[in-house]
Structure formats: structure tokens, C-alpha cells
Amino acid sequence: MKLDHGHKIYNQLTSAQIEKRLNDIGISATAQRIAICKYILCEADHPTAEDIKKWTDVNFPKLSRATVYNTLEVLVQAGLLKELKLPHTGKIVYDTNVAEHFHFLDSNTGKLFDVSPEECQVTLAMPNDISVQGVEVFLRGKISIK
């Protein structure tokens, strides 16, 4: 189980690298989109739209709320992000980990961790007229202090 944020400290990208990644997936790399991606890809961990807006308010002022939401939609459509609605808040969070994985919420800190399918296996025994196409797992618990 790894915390995205801790991981991303080593994941700094230049604007040019981000521009290339956007172009590669057919998204025109505007200054606003690059700024938002810089935060999402290099700093943030499962950020909400509000988190992103707060960051741009400091680092790219004048960028509007609508642009945050527009950009997120573009990035989700392109498959660079996954949108998650987690049960502990009403808010949507955006996940840069687009591989199949689940989530663990540390109820002490409120921090969210990615859980790999190896760490959490789901075995289904449903009636055979049911075809399951998506599985979401949300775990809550505590991390014992060493």
C-alpha cells in the first residue's frame, strides 16, 4: 500500500514534459491545463476540485473554477485521470492511478491510500444471470503507530 503523495515527491515534471504528455493523448496544452496537471501529477494526492482551485489561486491566479472542472473533464475523458466518488465525503476526487485499485481510509488522519488488487482480492459468487463489470472497494481502518 503506498501513499501517492509520498511517491510523487520524486515525480517532478517540467512544463515541457507535461505539454508532451497532453499532446500525446490529443489534448491541446494550454497554460491553464499545464498548471493544473503540474499540481495533479506532481503534488496532489487524490485532490478534489476545490483542492486544485486552492492551489491555482496561489500558483496560477485568475484561473476560474469552470476551467478547473472543464480541464478535469477533459483529462478524465482522455484517460489520464479517474474520477472517484468516495463514501466518506460527498466530494469527487481525482486519481492519477488509472490502474485497477482500491482505497483505504485511515480514520485517524483522514489520509487515503491506494490498495492494490493483490492486497485486496474480491471473489464473486453471484447468480449467473448477473455480469459484474466494475468493482469498487473502500476500506476504513487504522494504521498502528510503531
Next chain:
Amino acid sequence: MKLDHGHKIYNQLTSAQIEKRLNDIGISATAQRIAICKYILCEADHPTAEDIKKWTDVNFPKLSRATVYNTLEVLVQAGLLKELKLPHTGKIVYDTNVAEHFHFLDSNTGKLFDVSPEECQVTLAMPNDISVQGVEVFLRGKISIK
């Protein structure tokens, strides 16, 4: 997998029975609370607050939105209901099935089904400093037409 609603057709309760259930768990049985329980316990299937309000608008007019929410909170605190925030809508739904179970959303119909822990087994292999206290599973898929 069973659909609560279908099940509840056979689960009619009299006002007196509901009154007793409420008293047994230490809740004073007001007319408003009995009305809301009648709907939740006998008719509804994972209703939202709005579903409940719509029903009371017809069956117990003048009951206010605040009373719906207040009553739901009382019932949840008392353990008669579980509050669920599911990812497919922004809304909270209320579940009379307070035993451990999961949910399946039929993406064709939007209907929600209960899934028992036998039908969906979760095997965890988390680092041993993690203690998991709650598991939520949300499945999406289709029911093949026979």
C-alpha cells in the same frame, strides 16, 4: 441477491408494531416518525431523503423536510438504519438492512440490489500495521435478460 423492495411487499407493519419497535430502541414514537418508518420499513428500497419526503407529501402532508432529516438521523443513531453514500449519485440512501452486506447496481435499470457476504468475499492481505475496520463494496453490472 435479493431486491429489498420485492421482499418488503410481505412486510407490512401496523402503526402499533412500529410504535413498539421505536419504543424498544428508546425512540419516542411520534406520528411523523411512525409515518416515515412505515414507508422505510414496509415500502421503500434504499430510499433517499427526497423519496421519503415525496411519500410523506402524499401520505402525511405538512411533514417538513427538516423532520425527514431529523428522523433519519435519530433512526441511524439508534441502529435501525444505515446511511450509505453510494458512488453513482450524489445522494445519501438509507438502508434497512443493517447486517454486513454489499451493493450491486444494475446499470440498465438503475436498480440497487443487496449482495450478501457469501456472494462477495473480500480477502485482505494488507501490511500488518494496518487494521481494517470496515469494508464497503460496490458492484456495477448488468442482469442478462432471460
Next chain:
DNA sequence: AAGCCACTTAGAATAAGTCTAAAAATAGCT
């Protein structure tokens, strides 16, 4: 009857997200 207290009420407030319509930037073409 007066006071108390739990409950209810209408409507205001909040907050996440969406929509709108106009302005600005960009891209394509001559």
C-alpha cells in the same frame, strides 16, 4: 395554569458542482 422539554416547522443558508453567454486565445487559411 405555568413551565419545561422534546419535537416540528418554514424557510434561510451552505456547498459542490453545472450551466451560460460573452471574451480571449488559438489555429487555419490566404
Next chain:
DNA sequence: AGCTATTTTTAGACTTATTCTAAGTGGCTT
């Protein structure tokens, strides 16, 4: 470069689920 079409951005209005507020109701106790 200039002109036009398209894309992107913007401020602020709007929607919607839920919470909050502050006043009203009604049964019980003394």
C-alpha cells in the same frame, strides 16, 4: 500579416442535496 473559425477560458448565475436557525407546537409535570 490579416481574417475567420474554432477552442478555451471566464465570471457569475443556477441547481440541488443537505444543514442550520429560530420560532412554534403540544404533551407532561408541578
